[in-house]
Amino acid sequence: MWSGLRRVTDGQTVVSVQAETLQQMLEALVAAHPGLAPYIRAGVSVSVNGVIVTDLLSPVDPGDEIYLMQYLKGG
Amino acid sequence: MAKDEIQRTYRLIGTRPDRPDGLDKVTGRARYGADVSAPGMLHGAVLRSPHAHARILRIDASKALALPGVKAVVTRADFPTGLTGEDWNLQENTIAGEVALYDGHAVAAVAATSRLIAQDALRLIAVDYEILPHVTDVDAAMRPDAPAIRPGAADHSVPEGLHPNVVKYIDFGHGDLEAGFAAADLVREQSYTTEATHQGYIEPHACLGQLGADGKGEMWVCTQGHWYIRRMAAAVLGIEAAQLRVTPSEIGGGFGGKTTIFIEPLALALSRKAGGRPVKMVMSRAEVFRATGPTASAAMKVRIGMKKDGTLTAGQAEFRMQGGAFPGAPVSSALYCAFASYAIPAVAHVGYDVLTNRPKCAAYRAPGSPMAAFAVESLIDEMCRELGLDPLEVRLKNAVREGTKSSYGPTYGPIGLVQSLQAAQAHPNLSVPLGPNQGRGVAAGFWFNHGGETSVSLAIGEDGTVTVSVGTPDIGGSRASIALMTAETLGIAYENVRVNVVETGALGVNEPTHGSRATFASGKAAVIAARHAIAEMCRRAAAAWGIDPEAVDWQDGAAVPAGPNAGKFPPMPIAEIAARMGSTGGPISGHHEVTAGGVGASFGVHVVDVEVDPETGRTTVLRYLVVQDAGRAIHPAYVEGQYQGGAAQGIGWALNEEYIHDAEGRLLNPVFLDYRVPVASDLPMIDTVIVEVPNPGHPYGVRGVGETGITPPLPALANAIAAATGARLRSLPMSPPKVLAAIRAQRGG
Structure with a gap:
C-alpha cells in the first residue's frame, strides 16, 4: 500500500487476505479495511502476472503477481 | 495462445485491400451525423453562458416560446433531479443547474421548425446572471484565494487540508527513492506545462433524437460509442436504457472526444416536450471548442537521477491537471505512463485532479x-x-x-x-x-x-458470403481489419465479408471505439464467432457425410475429412453448406460476447x-x-x-x-x-x-x-x-x- 492508501489501512504497508478468486480478494480487502471500499467501487483494472484480467471470477494462485490500478480506458 | 501459433505467415493478414467504406467516403455518399433527417423534424439550438462562472438567477423563455415556429424550450427544470456521481456530472454538463460553470455551458435549448428560427429564439430568452469569480489555470485554482468552484466535489482520495478545487489525489511508486537519487551522478529537476488542446475532429457533433411521452425513443448520432450514448442519455433523462435505440452514423473523427454526451440529451428532451417530433442538432465549430471536451492542461514537476553512463537510478513526478469544472482529468493514467518506458529501481508519483472554470474534459488519444x-x-x-x-x-x-x-x-x-x-x-x-x-x-x-465489453455476431449468407455485425464505430479502418481477420479465419475472400456497425438493439453492450480497442477486441470476438460458425459448418458436413463431426476439418473455406480414416469425401465449400442450410438445420451464425482481456x-x-x-x-x-x-x-x-x-x-x-x-x-x-x-x-x-x-x-x-x-x-x-x-x-x-x-x-x- 502506497502512502495515500495507508490512511485507510491503519498505516499498514502490506495487507494479507485469503481468497480463491479475484472477486473474493477484492471483497476480503474491503472486509479487512472498509476504507478501501470507495477506491475499489470507483473501478479498478486488475493485473495478474502482467495481464489485465477482466473476469473477476478467475482463480488466484499464491504465486501470482497482482496489481490493482485505477480503471483505464483510453481515447 | 503459444507464441509459435501467431508467428506465421498469412493469406490475407498483412495485405492492403481497399477499405470497404472508401467509395462512399470519396463520393460523398457516406452519411455523417448531420446528414440524417426525418419527417416532421425540428431543429434545435442551444443558449450558452457568456460567463466563465455565474449564478443563474432567472430564465424567462416566454418571448422565445411566442415566436412563430418555436415548438419547445427546455431548461434544467425539464430534467429529473436526484442524480449522483458521474450521472450528475453528465447532467450538469448537459445543461447548467444553478450555476453556469464555464464560458459556453448550456443554459437552455430551443426546438423550432427551422434552424434560423431556433437561433432567433435563443436571442429572445432572457437570463439574469450573478457573475462569480472564476479561475482557468490549474495552479491558480489550487491557491488558497482561488474561488471554490464546487465545494464538496472532492472524493475519498483527497487528504485534508487541500483546496476544495482538488477533487482527486493519487500517489504510488516503488523502491527506495532516496537511495536511487544518491546512486546517481546527475540529478535534475524541472517544471513543465502543457495547454489544453482539442481533439479537433473535422465533423462537429450532430444528432437526431426522438422521444415520446411513453419513454420510447430513437437517436441517430455521430459517436464513438452508441451504447455509452444510450446509457448516459437515459440516465440524464430518467428513462430506461432499453427503450432508447441508438444508431451510429459514419464518423468524421473522434479521438476520444466522442465517447460521451453533449447535445444528445437536449435533442431528446426537446423532442419529448415537442410532442415526440424528432429534433436535429448540429454544433457549430465554436460550440465544439467552447462546450465539448478538450484534453486537460497540466503543470508538472519531474526529478530524475542518472549515472554517467546513462543508467537511470530514480524518478519522481508531481502532476497537477485541470479537466474543467468536473472531476476527470487524466492524472492517474499520466502518472502510470510517466516512467513506463524505463526500468528504474525507484519511482514515486503524486497527482492532483483540479477543478477550473473550463469545459468538462473528455478523453483524447492516450489520455x-x-x-x-x-x-x-x-x-x-x-x-x-x-x-x-x-x-x-x-x-x-x-x-x-x-x-x-x-x-x-x-x-x-x-x-x-x-x-x-x-x-x-x-x-x-x-x-x-x-x-x-x-x-x-x-x-x-x-x-x-484496452479490451472492454464487446459483442459481435456473424451470419453466413445463403450464397456463402458473410456478414459481421460489430458495435464499435469505425474511426480508423477497423471494418477492413475485422473483414481481413474474419476472411482469414474462414478461408474465404476478403471481398466476401461485409462488416456492419450496427445499432444498440442488434447486439449486447459494446464499449465505444476507445482505448485502441476496436481492431483488437471486436476483431478477436469476430475471429471466435467465425470459429463457432466453422464448428457448425463442420457439423453440417459431417451429417451429410455420415461421419463424426470431430472427423471434419476446415481448410481453405471448405469442410474436409480430417484424415484418411475419416472417409473419402470431396471438400464441401462454404457456399455449398450455406445453400443447403435451410434444410440442414437452419441459419448458421456465430457469436461472441466478452469483456476482452489479453490486451x-x-x-x-x-x-x-x-x-x-x-x-x-x-x-x-x-x-x-x-x-x-x-x-x-x-x-x-x-x-x-x-x-x-x-x-x-x-x-x-x-x-x-x-x-x-x-x-x-x-x-x-x-x-x-x-x-x-x-x-x-x-x-x-x-x-x-x-x-x-x-x-x-x-x-x-x-x-x-x-x-x-x-x-x-x-x-x-x-x-x-x-x-x-x-x-x-x-x-x-x-x-x-x-x-x-x-x-x-x-x-x-
Whole structure:
C-alpha cells in the first residue's frame, strides 16, 4: 500500500487476505479495511502476472503477481 | 495462445485491400451525423453562458416560446433531479443547474421548425446572471484565494487540508527513492506545462433524437460509442436504457472526444416536450471548442537521477491537471505512463485532479500520456546532452522489455520497445546530415491499450458470403481489419465479408471505439464467432457425410475429412453448406460476447528533424519518423495511418494548439482560423516503421495502435528545437513567439 492508501489501512504497508478468486480478494480487502471500499467501487483494472484480467471470477494462485490500478480506458 | 501459433505467415493478414467504406467516403455518399433527417423534424439550438462562472438567477423563455415556429424550450427544470456521481456530472454538463460553470455551458435549448428560427429564439430568452469569480489555470485554482468552484466535489482520495478545487489525489511508486537519487551522478529537476488542446475532429457533433411521452425513443448520432450514448442519455433523462435505440452514423473523427454526451440529451428532451417530433442538432465549430471536451492542461514537476553512463537510478513526478469544472482529468493514467518506458529501481508519483472554470474534459488519444512524456522525455534528453550521451542509446540502455517490472507495478509480457528503438537507430533518417539552425529530437512513448465489453455476431449468407455485425464505430479502418481477420479465419475472400456497425438493439453492450480497442477486441470476438460458425459448418458436413463431426476439418473455406480414416469425401465449400442450410438445420451464425482481456501494450519511438528560423521563431518540420510496435499489422496501411495521424496531432499540440482565455475566462480562439491545427502544407510525409512483436492475447497477435503515436511528438519536438537552437522550452505550445523569446533569452537578450 502506497502512502495515500495507508490512511485507510491503519498505516499498514502490506495487507494479507485469503481468497480463491479475484472477486473474493477484492471483497476480503474491503472486509479487512472498509476504507478501501470507495477506491475499489470507483473501478479498478486488475493485473495478474502482467495481464489485465477482466473476469473477476478467475482463480488466484499464491504465486501470482497482482496489481490493482485505477480503471483505464483510453481515447 | 503459444507464441509459435501467431508467428506465421498469412493469406490475407498483412495485405492492403481497399477499405470497404472508401467509395462512399470519396463520393460523398457516406452519411455523417448531420446528414440524417426525418419527417416532421425540428431543429434545435442551444443558449450558452457568456460567463466563465455565474449564478443563474432567472430564465424567462416566454418571448422565445411566442415566436412563430418555436415548438419547445427546455431548461434544467425539464430534467429529473436526484442524480449522483458521474450521472450528475453528465447532467450538469448537459445543461447548467444553478450555476453556469464555464464560458459556453448550456443554459437552455430551443426546438423550432427551422434552424434560423431556433437561433432567433435563443436571442429572445432572457437570463439574469450573478457573475462569480472564476479561475482557468490549474495552479491558480489550487491557491488558497482561488474561488471554490464546487465545494464538496472532492472524493475519498483527497487528504485534508487541500483546496476544495482538488477533487482527486493519487500517489504510488516503488523502491527506495532516496537511495536511487544518491546512486546517481546527475540529478535534475524541472517544471513543465502543457495547454489544453482539442481533439479537433473535422465533423462537429450532430444528432437526431426522438422521444415520446411513453419513454420510447430513437437517436441517430455521430459517436464513438452508441451504447455509452444510450446509457448516459437515459440516465440524464430518467428513462430506461432499453427503450432508447441508438444508431451510429459514419464518423468524421473522434479521438476520444466522442465517447460521451453533449447535445444528445437536449435533442431528446426537446423532442419529448415537442410532442415526440424528432429534433436535429448540429454544433457549430465554436460550440465544439467552447462546450465539448478538450484534453486537460497540466503543470508538472519531474526529478530524475542518472549515472554517467546513462543508467537511470530514480524518478519522481508531481502532476497537477485541470479537466474543467468536473472531476476527470487524466492524472492517474499520466502518472502510470510517466516512467513506463524505463526500468528504474525507484519511482514515486503524486497527482492532483483540479477543478477550473473550463469545459468538462473528455478523453483524447492516450489520455495523459502525451503530457507525461513531454515532461519526462524532455528531462531525459536534457540530461543526456549534459552528460554527452546519445539519447537513443540511453533509452535503449534503460528500456523495459519482457520480464521488466513496470513503473506502475505489473511485470511486462512480450513488448516491443527495444525492437522499436533498434529500428529507429537503423533508419536512414538518422544519418541525414543536419544544417545550420536544424536539430534532431527523439522520444519514446507508451499506451496501455484496452479490451472492454464487446459483442459481435456473424451470419453466413445463403450464397456463402458473410456478414459481421460489430458495435464499435469505425474511426480508423477497423471494418477492413475485422473483414481481413474474419476472411482469414474462414478461408474465404476478403471481398466476401461485409462488416456492419450496427445499432444498440442488434447486439449486447459494446464499449465505444476507445482505448485502441476496436481492431483488437471486436476483431478477436469476430475471429471466435467465425470459429463457432466453422464448428457448425463442420457439423453440417459431417451429417451429410455420415461421419463424426470431430472427423471434419476446415481448410481453405471448405469442410474436409480430417484424415484418411475419416472417409473419402470431396471438400464441401462454404457456399455449398450455406445453400443447403435451410434444410440442414437452419441459419448458421456465430457469436461472441466478452469483456476482452489479453490486451498488449504498445511502445513507440519518434525521431524528428526541424529547422528553426532564428528571426521569427517558426519551426519547420523537415522529416519525421514513427516507429511503433503493432503486435501484428492486420492492414498495414491503416496502421501507418494511425501512426501518421498521431504524429500530426502531436505536432500540432507541440507547436501551436492552445486554448486562450481572456481576463473574464472567455475562450478567445474557438475557430480553426485562430486555433492552429497543422494542415497538409505544414507537414512532411511522415515516415513509418511497423515493428511486430505479437501480442499473445490476440489470435493474430494484434496490439492497439491508435493512441501511442500521439505521445512522443511533444517531447521529440522540444528536444529537436533544443538541439537546433540551444534553447530548452518547457511550456507548450512552442509557438513562434515563445521560441523566439527562448532563443533571445539563450543569447542573453
